[in-house]
Amino acid sequence: MTLTTEADRAKHALTTMWTIRRFEEAVDDMFARGLMHGTMHLSIGQEAVPTGACMALSEGDYITSTHRGHGHCIAKGAKLDAMMAELLAKETGYCRGRGGSMHIADVATGNLGANGIVAGGVPIAAGAGLAVRMRGGSEVVVSFFGDGAVNEGAWHEGVNLAAIWDLPVVFVCENNRYGMSMSVDRAFNVDTLAERARGYGIPGVTVDGNDPQTVYDAVADAVRRARSGGGPSFVEALTYRWKGHSKSDKNLYRTREEIESWRERDPIAAFEAAVTGGGATAPALSESDVEECRALARDRVREAIRTANAAPDADAATLTDAVYAPAGEPIAGGTRA
Ligand SMILES: Cc1ncc(C[n+]2csc(CCOP(=O)(O)OP(=O)(O)O)c2C)c(N)n1
Numbered sequence: 001m002t003l004t005t006e007a008d009r010a011k012h013a014l015t016t017m018w019t020i021r022r023f024e025e026a027v028d029d030m031f032a033r034g035l036m037h038g039t040m041h042l043s044i045g046q047e048a049v050p051t052g053a054c055m056a057l058s059e060g061d062y063i064t065s066t067h068r069g070h071g072h073c074i075a076k077g078a079k080l081d082a083m084m085a086e087l088l089a090k091e092t093g094y095c096r097g098r099g100g101s102m103h104i105a106d107v108a109t110g111n112l113g114a115n116g117i118v119a120g121g122v123p124i125a126a127g128a129g130l131a132v133r134m135r136g137g138s139e140v141v142v143s144f145f146g147d148g149a150v151n152e153g154a155w156h157e158g159v160n161l162a163a164i165w166d167l168p169v170v171f172v173c174e175n176n177r178y179g180m181s182m183s184v185d186r187a188f189n190v191d192t193l194a195e196r197a198r199g200y201g202i203p204g205v206t207v208d209g210n211d212p213q214t215v216y217d218a219v220a221d222a223v224r225r226a227r228s229g230g231g232p233s234f235v236e237a238l239t240y241r242w243k244g245h246s247k248s249d250k251n252l253y254r255t256r257e258e259i260e261s262w263r264e265r266d267p268i269a270a271f272e273a274a275v276t277g278g279g280a281t282a283p284a285l286s287e288s289d290v291e292e293c294r295a296l297a298r299d300r301v302r303e304a305i306r307t308a309n310a311a312p313d314a315d316a317a318t319l320t321d322a323v324y325a326p327a328g329e330p331i332a333g334g335t336r337a
Pocket residue numbers: 067068116117118119145146147148149150152176178179180245
């Protein structure tokens with residue numbers, strides 16, 4: 001399947017990437033204006049990875065996400081108003097406004113959850129893959145994680161279990177070159193992170209993570225392999241986050257020039273050029289099609305903000321309702337009867 005020459009696919013990919021971008025620009029702005037609290041991690045600049053990867057999945061397939069998970073959620077089909085409501089601490093949010101950005105899960109679309117624990121989604125993906133195998137199902141699990149996760153113990157345990165049991169899992173590393181302020185050059189003694197896969201006896205490839213077509217091709221191959229019983233694979237997608245790690249990042253560990261050089265490789269601008277005839281193949285979309293995709297993304301995000309703002313605030317009096325604590329134990333805000 002080519003995303004750049006098939007009009008419907010091209011529109012889907014472009015609208016998804018713009019929706020992720022507009023959603024994150026909107027929440028970045030609301031955070032700066034004091035309308036959102038806590039923290040959040042933005043994936044602006046990385047939109048091609050979740051977009052290309054999720055287009056390689058079928059209905060019923062699963063993903064596990066990360067602390068930088070808005071793009072994964074959106075690409076897997078989450079409801080924007082429930083995501084926005086969660087970030088605005090509204091009752092209509094995915095976790096009734098109690099979890100925020102790092103706790104969004106949407107089981108209805110196969111999204112097994114964002115995760116505040118680096119590499120925390122990797123063993124969950126292996127577990128979901130095992131469940132699929134035990135049920136005799138044909139679903140595949142994509143596990144998203146960053147480069148920093150690849151040095152976590154949980155990552156090695158999860159990948160090893162998936163490998164020895166031939167589980168239907170595709171491990172997708174969003175290598176954006178930094179785990180907080182730690183660069184991959186300082187944290188790894190291998191040229192590509194895909195080399196790590198070989199240590200577990202599974203295939204690993206490194207691809208351009210700023211091109212949704214390239215990500216799609218690599219993940220689609222891995223999905224085919226997993227679905228047909230061939231076991232897990234590892235896809236390293238090279239990309240970059242334009243914004244700081246989270247809200248307190250002063251970007252002291254990287255140069256302005258480096259950030260600028262990656263902004264010039266904007267995955268959305270490059271895809272727009274490709275689909276309107278920048279490449280050798282026939283253009284899939286006209287300029288007005290592109291404009292339509294942009295407008296659709298903008299309108300969806302505006303509508304999500306409107307709907308979420310109109311929803312009731314999460315009620316502090318019910319804050320501990322879904323918290324389990326043995327009877328009589330002291331809990332925050334009082335004693336459970
Ligand atoms: C187990 C664990 N260790 C440390 C942290 C603190 N922490 C949060 S995000 C992060 C960096 C993760 O980097 P990476 O996996 O490359 O993802 P990215 O932030 O670049 O998307 C760290 C160290 C954590 N949340 N969990």
